[in-house]
Amino acid sequence: MKRIASKIDRNKAVISIRGLEKSFGDLDVLKNINMDLHQGENLVVLGRSGTGKSVLIKIISGLLKPDTGQVTVLGREVDRLSTAELRELRQKIGFSFQHSALYDSMTVRENLEFPLVRNMRHLKRKQIKQAIEEVLEAVGLSQAINQMPSELSGGQKKRIGIARTLIMKPEIMLYDEPTAGLDPITCTAINALINEVQKRYNTSSIIITHDLTCAKSTGDRIVMLLDGKFQREGTFEEVFDTTDERVKPFYDYNFTE
Numbered sequence: 001m002k003r004i005a006s007k008i009d010r011n012k013a014v015i016s017i018r019g020l021e022k023s024f025g026d027l028d029v030l031k032n033i034n035m036d037l038h039q040g041e042n043l044v045v046l047g048r049s050g051t052g053k054s055v056l057i058k059i060i061s062g063l064l065k066p067d068t069g070q071v072t073v074l075g076r077e078v079d080r081l082s083t084a085e086l087r088e089l090r091q092k093i094g095f096s097f098q099h100s101a102l103y104d105s106m107t108v109r110e111n112l113e114f115p116l117v118r119n120m121r122h123l124k125r126k127q128i129k130q131a132i133e134e135v136l137e138a139v140g141l142s143q144a145i146n147q148m149p150s151e152l153s154g155g156q157k158k159r160i161g162i163a164r165t166l167i168m169k170p171e172i173m174l175y176d177e178p179t180a181g182l183d184p185i186t187c188t189a190i191n192a193l194i195n196e197v198q199k200r201y202n203t204s205s206i207i208i209t210h211d212l213t214c215a216k217s218t219g220d221r222i223v224m225l226l227d228g229k230f231q232r233e234g235t236f237e238e239v240f241d242t243t244d245e246r247v248k249p250f251y252d253y254n255f256t257e
Contacts, residue, residue, distance in 0.1 A: 012039045013072075014172055014204045015060060020069035022055055029055050031228040033069070037172070037206060042198050044207045044219035046239070048250065051225045053208040057174045060206070061093060062086045074171065091119055094165030094203070098177040102149040102157060102164070109145045112136070112164055119168065135163040138200060139193060155186035159193065166201060173197065173205040179214045191217040212236075212251065 015037035022030040029052040037043050047053050058064040059071055062078045071078045076089055102111050112132045116123055123131075136142045139159040149157060158178065165173065178194060179187040191214055197203055207218055215222055216236045224232040224239055226246050232239040240251050 013037060014039050014074055015206070016070075016072045017060075018070045020056075020059065020071060021067050022052070022059065022064070023067055028228055030059075030066075033230060035223065035230065037204050039204055040198070040202055042194065042205045042207060042218050042220045044209060044215040044222045045225055046209060046212070046215050046222055047225035048210055052228060053210075053225055054176055056225075057176060057206060057208055061090060061095065061174065091168060092171045094162075094168065094170035094173045096158075096162050096165055096173065096175045096178055098180050102160060104149050106149075107145070108136075108141075108147050108149075108152075108160055111149070111160065112167055115164060115168055131167050135166045138166060138196070139163045153186075155182055155189060158182065158186075158190055162193065162197065166197065169201070171204065173203045175205060175207045175209075177209055177211075178207065179209065179211045184213075187211070187213065188217075190214075194218045 013036040015035070017033055017035040020030055020033035020035075021028070033056070035043075045053050045056060055064060059066050060073060060078065062081065065079050073089060074092060076085070078086070078089070081089060103114070106114065109132060112135065113128060116128050116131060132145070133142065136145060139162055141156060141159050141163070144152065144156060144160065149160070152160065175194065179190050182190065194205065194207065195218055198205060207214065209215055219236060222232075222234065222236055222239045223230045224247065226232075231244070232242065232247065240247060242248075
């Protein structure tokens, strides 16, 4: 489904990062990162494996602390929040993990019930049932409600993982390598689902990927992470309209036969 960019409010940032730096020992992973995610926007962070993309979203979600810099999410400075405040903020953020992170011992229904029962205890059984049916319909897997994760394909697991984040109605979605390990046809379906989620739920999303097809299909705006810094920013065409020798091989690997 075609992306809907008209909902983007360029004047409202739901995530704002200024002067972010993060090192592990002598390894400088992120260097003076500045970034805004606008309301209703799909922002792709593109880069090779091991360049700090996943570190970035861990800092945004408060799982890691920055060495220096400021990270503001939905108006809250993340590293200044108490444990309770951080837990409250995370309920407004949906995480789509690279490996889906489903509970193998639970059915699809039980996997989707779990975050609701844990975080929204006021809901009645009828409301929980309706919420589960809605998100399964949204990801196109209503028929899988009673299946176990072991009975699902990789693409189906990815969809159920996304459904489990959507059930909390997050304002922000963080996708970590959403097409990793999937065949090309399934990748196309996941890319379309990311765009459908943006349109249907009006989410603001950061999509971490090294897959250029995913970046081109889903990104309203793309930033390229090279050597710990954002070196390129713009549309897909603008990012790759360069003679930078670090960028061309990346494009060739993805698209040259």
